[in-house]
Amino acid sequence: MGFLHLNHYKNMSNLLTNQAKKVMAEKMFVEDGMTAKAISEQLDVSEQTLSKWRKDGRWEDKRAEMLASPHKIREILIKELKTVAEGGVSLIDADALAKINKVIETLSSSTSVQIVFSVFKEFDNWMADQDPKTAVLFTEYHKQFILFKINQEG
Template identity: 65%
Template sequence: MLQATKGGGGNNKAKKELAEKMFVEDGLNAKEIASLVGISEQTLSKWRKGDGTGKTWDDKRNEYLAAPHKIKEVLMKELNNIASGSGATIDADALAKVSKVIETLSNRTSVQVIFSVFKEFDNWMADQEPQMAIAFLEWHKRFIQYRINQED
């Protein structure tokens, strides 16, 4: 575990980044982080809430915990528990189902990304084969409209 040097002001940006990592990824509580980083719990609370323009540290922690690699980690720990003779501690079947839904949603390409890729492709194709680019352009418009209708 990393520990910041206590006292003497220090580099607040570095302390804030370290504290955020400890909170989001390591799951430490405010008291532990404040002690390790050498800041007050009040400062940590302000940092944790953010400035209102982005995600809070709690939002980031929830996303981190729901990430597929973290779900896999939880399932592997559960597998080790069961293999060592301990009983199940979580509903692994439900967790696996939720993970599958997240994976399915993550694999879906947004209309904005499709539009961006088509635009780049159309510009490239216009330099290669202008007539073919015109034909592709019409199909790209149709596909984008189809995807927009699917999302509604």
């Protein structure tokens, strides 16, 4: 399937229900970072309607969470590194970039014992409701893994 021209999206927007437009608009705003004006033009929805949807759905908060996610930060840094590698001027100072990169490496290299413990606990409680005998087996392995992680970090 080839890339659709913008006019095709405008024509398709006439076929979409308001609920479908709302879902698409939220994705365009939160994940793609598009402006309300651009979304309005693409989906043929008034900016006033978008403003109401944004407020009711807390899109601003969702966008902020998306931008603060380690995945998004890494994406921004990789784009910045590419700019510098191609001879462009960095918009981020090198010391800040090195510090941010270190944090990203820390976030992506290993999962903390606290997070593992929390997830295992939630899983074990859920599993106990599903199959208590199997839950006991899992719990024992989970304890062993947590001890392993503690020894790795210590």
